Amino acid sequence: MERGESPESTTQAVMDGKFLLNMWLSEALCAGTDTEFYFDKYENDQETAKDIDRQCLSCPVIKECFDYGVKTESYGVWGGVFLNDGKLDNVRNSHKTQEVWQRLLGIISEGEDIDL
Ligand code: SF4
Numbered sequence: 001m002e003r004g005e006s007p008e009s010t011t012q013a014v015m016d017g018k019f020l021l022n023m024w025l026s027e028a029l030c031a032g033t034d035t036e037f038y039f040d041k042y043e044n045d046q047e048t049a050k051d052i053d054r055q056c057l058s059c060p061v062i063k064e065c066f067d068y069g070v071k072t073e074s075y076g077v078w079g080g081v082f083l084n085d086g087k088l089d090n091v092r093n094s095h096k097t098q099e100v101w102q103r104l105l106g107i108i109s110e111g112e113d114i115d116l
Contacts, residue, residue, distance in 0.1 A: 024061040024064040024065070024068075025061070027060050027061045028059060028061055028065065029055050029056075029058060029059040029060075030055065030056075030059070035076075037052055037077075038052065038076045038077040039075070039076045039077075042076070042077055042082060042092070043082075043092055046095045049082075049092075049095055050095060052077055052080075053080055053096060053100055053104075056077065056079060056080030056104075057080055057100070057103055057104065057107070059080075062079045062080060062107055062108065063079065063107060063108055063110065064079075065078050065079040065080075066078050066079020066080070066081060066108040067079070067108075069081070069083045069086060070083065070086045070087075071086070072086065073085045073086035074086055079104075079107075079108050080104050080108075081093060081104060081108070
């Protein structure tokens with residue numbers, strides 16, 4: 001299933017445990033795009049990774065996305081941060097500038113301490 005793809009029905013989504021995910025995923029800027037941009041392509045090409053970072057910083061559901069990735073101990077880009085088991089992956093985020101980190105943390109932390 002691609003990011004942002006709608007479930008066949010609400011009942012099915014709830015049964016799959018994906019209801020909350022799909023509530024915000026419909027607003028995701030990455031909806032319908034190739035998921036590999038948030039996994040392999042992000043890892044293998046820093047210019048692609050920077051493009052994805054910029055996209056995520058403009059996404060209206062960046063906070064929800066990040067929180068979901070952490071909560072579900074996910075792998076890949078969630079809320080503009082590459083996570084590994086829901087934790088910050090230092091290697092795959094090493095291209096990020098201090099400015100990008102400041103912008104990201106300002107959004108995803110909403111002023112609270114976050115444990116990555
Ligand atoms: S923050 Fe990035 S990965 Fe998450 S929904 Fe938005 S565009 Fe997609």
